[in-house]
Amino acid sequence: MTDTDRILTAAKRPEDVDAALRPKTLDEFVGQKAARENLRIFIQAAKSRGDALDHV
Template identity: 70%
Template sequence: MSANPILTPERQPDDADAALRPKSLAEFVGQEAARDNLRVFIESARSRGEAMDHVLFFGPPGLGKTTLAQI
């Protein structure tokens, strides 16, 4: 007996959504104030030659917190 594809779907690659996510702050749409602040934090850490301090993103779902964190 063959498996029913509805009950046993094929696993999709984990990186399927990676093609849709922006790769840089310039590609990120929205959250201008957060992007500007984050850009300052990143540039200052680079100029000091240190790792950036911890940043906490919070808010309701759908604002781009995970996407910003991955950039």
């Protein structure tokens, strides 16, 4: 990587705003308690199988 490939700026980019709006944990999903609990179960089951989570 050259110095010209690396750009640092304080200007906001559209993907920065998008990332800020996305929940980082299941607890950050508001008003979807049943869906959160189902996802927790799916994730835990996949982890215990040592497998990837199916598309949900």
